[in-house]
Amino acid sequence: MKALHLPVAILCAGLLSSTAIAKPAPPFPINKTQQDSSILTYYNRGDEFYSYKETTDGYLLIADSLGNFYYADENGKISAYKAHNPELRTTKEKAFLDSLNKDSIKASHYQNSSKKKRHPHGNLQFMKNESSSMLRNPSADD
DSSP: HHHHHHHHHHHHHHHHHHHTTTOOOOOOOEEEEOOTTTTTEEEEEESSSSEEEEEEEEEEEOTTTTSOOEEEEETSEEEEEOOGGGGOOHHHHHHHHHHHOHHHHHHHHHHOSSOOOEEEOOOOOEEEOOOOOOEOOOOOOO
């Protein structure tokens, strides 16, 4: 019976330690067939704390409820333009993309994201009082 405890303990320690390390998204392009049969090549960016998808030329992508990818608008929200690879874009699509600032869109998306990057030691912070240390939830002022 004792021989069973060691392998279980090693397995648990391995699983717990792997979740504590932020892993970046793989740097390889991904091909996805959209519902209109077009193939979109994109990259996953980020880690388990915050991630997003972008076209090969850096435009932020947002999936609809069916899994199709659309470009993000200037607020980092889904636009009306379905994403295509650069060589397959329409004139109207190119004009829309030319009006966007990629960096500010990604910043807006990050601010609106419910999965913002967290402190590597969790969300709780220490607060000292006169007699002891207490845990407290962070406030908007932190």
